[in-house]
Amino acid sequence: MSSHVNVTINGRQYRMACEPGQEGQLLRLASDLESRIGLLRGKFGEIGDARLVVMAALTVCDELIDAGARIKALEGELAGLRDVRTAATDRARATQVAVANALNAAAERIEKTTQVLNRTVGGGVAIG
Template identity: 80%
Template sequence: MSHINVTINGRQYRMGCEEGQELRLLKLAETLEQRITNLRGKFGEIGDARLTVMAALTVCDELLDAGAHVRKLEEEVESLRSVRNAATDRARATQTAVANALNAAAERIEKTTQVLNRTIGGGVAIG
């Protein structure tokens, strides 16, 4: 476990984190500090605890919105997968139908060719 110092609302805090997560924790603290600074600029000095709570609530608000957006996108992706699967099934069915039609046409052509060969070859049409 690593320990780093972060600054939030002008105060230093010693925080523990897993190895390799130090920069992420610093970035998170930096982001929270910026939010608090922005709120202080908007509302003035309304108390450290209140500013911190307001910043936390704005983060939670964005997190809830992001979660709802992710769920909507996941539903959209699932819908698109269903459409793609249906299109793939239709394409396979069409491909099979075309192949069957071509095979049937080829058989008719072959039979017609055989009849013509017999007619021309023997002078009498058999068939």
């Protein structure tokens, strides 16, 4: 089932169908288009209703194309940032493994040194 909304575009009323719950959005879209037409009328004067509507539509299309290009650029930038984050995470993991291995190796050397000292110093008296 669809809803109906009366919108004004270029000074004319139109009865438009929309999905239930989308009435407000349709009214906002019509208001935006009406504002664009008004701005163009103020800039170019009375150049004909059809031309004003076409110019407003072309303005919207131009903005849509620009927005699409910006979205693609941002998606590329986001992908690059994800790659950098993945590389940084991999480096951090490798660093953590290297530090853990170094600490384990140092602990083993300390343990071996303690064992040697225990055997050789003080006639078998334990140190540490």
